[in-house]
Amino acid sequence: MAIKRRKISVIGGGFTGATTALMVAQKELGDVVLLDIPQMEGPTKGKALDMLESTPVQGIDSAIVGTSNYEDTKDSDVVVITAGIARKPGMSRDDLVNTNAGIMKAVTREVVKYSPNCYIIVLTNPADAMTYTVYKESGFPKNRVIGQSGVLDTARFRTFVAQELNLSVEDISGFVLGGHGDDMVPLIRYSYAGGIPLEKLIPQDRLDAIVERTRKGGGEIVGLLGNGSAYYAPAASLTQMVEAIIKDKKRVIPTIAYLEGEYGYEDIYAGVPTILGGDGIEKVIELELTEDEKAALAKSIQSIRNVMEALPKE
Ligand SMILES: NC(=O)C1=CN([C@@H]2O[C@H](COP(=O)(O)OP(=O)(O)OC[C@H]3O[C@@H](n4cnc5c(N)ncnc54)[C@H](O)[C@@H]3O)[C@@H](O)[C@H]2O)C=CC1
C-alpha cells in the first residue's frame, strides 16, 4: 500500500489556529485542515488558500485547506483544538471557562466522530480545565488527550534567562509545573544553562524576577496587544508537540497530563514533565520536590480545582 501523508486538523482558525496551521505545514509534518464555524468559512478558506499559495515559494509539499465541515477532518492523526474565546486586558484565563467549556464539548463530539483514533492537543483556556473537559467528552484514553501550557511557559522562562545571561536560547533548559495560571511553578532547581545549574549563574533576586515575569507572561502580552492574547509562541509550542507525536520523538516535554496518583494528585489534568511520542503521553515523569516546591504545586493545583468547580455540571 502506498505511504500516505499524515493529516493534522486545527480546530479554530483564529490567531493561534491559523499560525499553528502555517507552522505545522512549514515543518512538512503532514497535510493541514483548518476548521472554524460556518460564519467564518470565507475567512478560514481565505487564510488557508493564502498559506497554500506560500508553499511553492517556501518549497513545502503540504496541502492546507480551510473549511467549516468536519467531514474534511476525517481520519486526522492529530487534532489541535484552539477554538473558543481569548481574554482581553483585565480578564483572567479563568473568566473564559463557561463559554469555552461549551465549545470544547461541541467540538470534541465532532472530532471524535470523524477521527476516532486521533491524538488531541488542547490549547483553549483555561487550558487545564478545558483539557479535562475534552478528555471526559471524548472517552479517549488519557494518553491521547494532551494539553498545552508547559512548552510555552518554559519557552518564556528560557527567553528571559537567555536575555539575562546573553546566551543562546538553545542552551537554556527549564521546567514549569502546575496549572497554566499566575501561580504556575517554574522549577529553578531543574533549570540549566549548558548543563550548569541556573542558581550558580544568576543571583537569587534576578531569578525571582524571571520566575515572576514567566508566571505573568501571558498577561504581559495581553496588555501589549490590547485585543487578544499571544499566538506566535503558543503556535510554535503546539507545533513542537505535533512534531513529537508525528515523528515519535519521545521528547521530554512539560504537558498538561491526566494525573492518577502522580505527585499525589488524582483525577485532574495539570502541567507535569512527560514523555511525548508516537503514542501521545507515554509517561508522566515524577520529580522529587522540596517541601516548598510541593507547597507551590499544591497551591497551583488548588487553582485548577477552583476553576473546575465552575465547570457547568452535567
Ligand atoms: N494554553 C495556552 O498556552 C494558550 C491558550 N490560548 C487560548 O486559545 C484560545 C484561542 O486563542 P486565539 O486563537 O488567540 O483566539 P481567536 O479569537 O483569534 O480564535 C478563536 C477562533 O475559534 C473560533 N471558534 C469559536 N467557536 C468555535 C467552534 N465551536 N468551532 C470552531 N471554531 C470556533 C472563532 O471563530 C475564532 O476564529 C483562547 O481560549 C486562548 O485563551 C491562547 C494562547 C496560549
Ligand SMILES: O=C([O-])CC(=O)C(=O)O
Ligand atoms: O494569556 C492568555 O490568555 C493566553 C495564554 O494562555 C498565554 O499566552 O499564556
